Amino acid sequence: MARIVMKFGGTSMAGIERIRHVAGLVKREAEAGHQVAVVVSAMAGETDRLIHFCREASSLYDPREYDVVVASGEQVTSGLLAITLTGMGLNARSYMGWQLPIRTSAGHAAALIDGVDADVLERVFDESGIAVIPGFQGLAADGSLATLGRGGSDTSAVAVAAAMKADRCDIYTDVDGVYTTDPRIVPRARKIPVITYEEMLELASVGAKVLQTRSVGLAMREKIPIKVLSSFDDRPGTMVVAENAIEEDMERQVITGIAYEKNEARMTLTAMPDTPAAAASVFGPLAEAGVNVDMIVQSVPRAGERTDLTFTVPATALAQAVDVLERLRSEIGFADILTDTAITKVSIVGVGMRGNPGVAALMFRTLADRGINLLAITTSEIKVSVLIPEDYTELAVRVLHTAYGLDAESEA
Numbered sequence: 001m002a003r004i005v006m007k008f009g010g011t012s013m014a015g016i017e018r019i020r021h022v023a024g025l026v027k028r029e030a031e032a033g034h035q036v037a038v039v040v041s042a043m044a045g046e047t048d049r050l051i052h053f054c055r056e057a058s059s060l061y062d063p064r065e066y067d068v069v070v071a072s073g074e075q076v077t078s079g080l081l082a083i084t085l086t087g088m089g090l091n092a093r094s095y096m097g098w099q100l101p102i103r104t105s106a107g108h109a110a111a112l113i114d115g116v117d118a119d120v121l122e123r124v125f126d127e128s129g130i131a132v133i134p135g136f137q138g139l140a141a142d143g144s145l146a147t148l149g150r151g152g153s154d155t156s157a158v159a160v161a162a163a164m165k166a167d168r169c170d171i172y173t174d175v176d177g178v179y180t181t182d183p184r185i186v187p188r189a190r191k192i193p194v195i196t197y198e199e200m201l202e203l204a205s206v207g208a209k210v211l212q213t214r215s216v217g218l219a220m221r222e223k224i225p226i227k228v229l230s231s232f233d234d235r236p237g238t239m240v241v242a243e244n245a246i247e248e249d250m251e252r253q254v255i256t257g258i259a260y261e262k263n264e265a266r267m268t269l270t271a272m273p274d275t276p277a278a279a280a281s282v283f284g285p286l287a288e289a290g291v292n293v294d295m296i297v298q299s300v301p302r303a304g305e306r307t308d309l310t311f312t313v314p315a316t317a318l319a320q321a322v323d324v325l326e327r328l329r330s331e332i333g334f335a336d337i338l339t340d341t342a343i344t345k346v347s348i349v350g351v352g353m354r355g356n357p358g359v360a361a362l363m364f365r366t367l368a369d370r371g372i373n374l375l376a377i378t379t380s381e382i383k384v385s386v387l388i389p390e391d392y393t394e395l396a397v398r399v400l401h402t403a404y405g406l407d408a409e410s411e412a
Contacts, residue, residue: 042073
């Protein structure tokens, strides 16, 4: 017998027929003797619809009331799934975030999970029951409902799994696992049977959409294995685990996957003063405004000359970043702001690149052979990212996938 959290996304819960199918998957695990808790998302498109209602009601809506409205989508699906499971003869009941409770910070629409009380879940398991829990929401210290931000249901599921000391957390989506890259670009992309937390975290942070970054980070801290599965077929999924669980495999593949992110904007501040405080005068105000800065490149001037400072921000934050810096133009002392949104960040990720020289060189040489210019470069211990012109995105992903030996073997 195992303890399992099963999390189902919006496409899995999109309508009564799909909810019945989900109920069948839950019933299968329960009848196998496992203790099961289920975390659900709202029906596909429902959260966007509820957000639109809030904006229509008032452009300056109260964040607390916004949370009350948008959290209702998950409450509907949790109730419907509990009704369906009960109709199948199972002892199922929905439990709202405040009933467990799932305790969160006070940041409405972007709350963080502080902890989950497991006493209610233990009583449910003692009675051979199934708890159905709406994701994406919890209880703030002041007693108000708080939501976790987009993708928060994955984080809810991992937090519940940690609280109940689950053996694993199964994330059911509309794909059957994590692939070496986007199969829509590279048809010969391979499904990865096992991947480390670190690799999944890096891939999620640079464009892979399978898992939400916060959920992977939490799973890594709490040592909760995640299994990525499809709701729509029974093919084996991808396990996300600690590196020591797959250490032998790490020698076989240097690069695990390739990701890309088009939601990037490049900013260049020209003729910046070459002083110790120059960078702080730029990135400090951006941080205070909540703008995330990613890749940074600064030219090295000759003595007495000025420098150019280039960096990237999310494309959705470009207008805000420009506004913040324009208001500080005279204080910072730059000449002009140049922007470019026709760019893509392409990244190679793999724990196998530790101690393997030449990994980055192969990336640069492969792209150079195809005439792809690099606009910026950033690295971590298990990742190399480059900024390239957007028009070269698909070509770059395909040639890198081949260069690192990730293409699946062609069928006979």
